[in-house]
Structure formats: C-alpha cells, structure tokens
Amino acid sequence: KLVIEHCTFSNGKDDGIYIEGGKVIFAYNTIYQNGSTGGDATNLKAGTIADLCYNFYYSQNTNAFKLSNSGSRSPQCNAVVYNNTIVNSGWRRPTVKGGSVWYEAVVIAKTFNTLFINNRFGIKTDGKEDTASRADYNYYYGYGQNVVKNFTATKGLYAHGAHDIVG
Secondary structure (H helix, E strand, O other): OEEEEOOEEEOOOOOOEEEOOEEEEEEOOEEEOOOOOOOOOEEEOOOEEEEEEOOEEEOOOOOOEEEEOOOOOOOOOEEEEEOOEEEOOOOOOOOOOOOOEEEEOOOEEEEEOOEEEOOOOOEEEOOOOOOOOEEEOOEEEOOOHHHHHHHHOOOOEOOOOOOOEEO
C-alpha cells in the first residue's frame, strides 16, 4: 500500500513515478518537467489498483499518466483518474507519442473531470484497453487550432465521453 500526497516531483530524467503493483493513492501533488527524451510522469503497470486525483501536471515530456496492464502481475491494472489538471504535456518529446493520458495493454482506466490544457493530444490508446475503461466529464482546451485538432483526431485517441467539452 502506498499513499503519496502533497509532494512535488520535477526535472526527473525519465518517469517521475513508476509503480508495478500494489494499492495506491496519489493525490494533491505537483509534477512538472519530467522526462528528458521519453518518460511519463506517473507510470502504472499490472498489479496496481490506484486512485489518482487532484494532481497538477505541467510540461511533461510524454504523458502525465501512462496506465498499462503490461507485466505478469495480478490483478489487472485498474486506475481511476479524476479531478486532475494537465498543462502543456507531450510537446517536448522528440517523436510524436503521448501528450496527456495513455491507456495501454488491456488496462482498466477511468478518467473523469480532468482539465487538459494545451497538451499535444487527449487520451491516447493502443486500442487494447479493457471494455470497462471510460472517459467522460473532461474539459479539453487548446489555445490554437492545431491543438484542438489533436484533441479531436480519431486515430489513436480514446473516444470522448458524451459530457466532455472540447475546444
């Protein structure tokens, strides 16, 4: 069991937090400018059950959250992401890959009430997330049309929820 609250993670060379199993609460943290040529701010793998809430992410190299069921641990990774703010993420990566949240490898991931501001993409997926995964009641804001276009592309992105606001 792991609880991380009210901490600051910044300028790490790769992933800010990398968790392979356990029960996790990650809340009220500030995470900025992690990753040099890759890396995600918060990277969860198989065996992890997590609540990720009330965090502020700024200028992540790749993603604020990489939620994956890769690895051979049990149970299936199940992450609930809510009430977070993600700003200017995904732009520093030399190749186009991430930009805010990534659903991967049959993860159960649910993203709600999260504010996406000027990120390279919305929620990305490898197309193999669990059918229990969801995303809704999120707000996507892009300063320029090129950012809004990346939020609304269909290839490689998780479908917007009925209550999402994109613009």
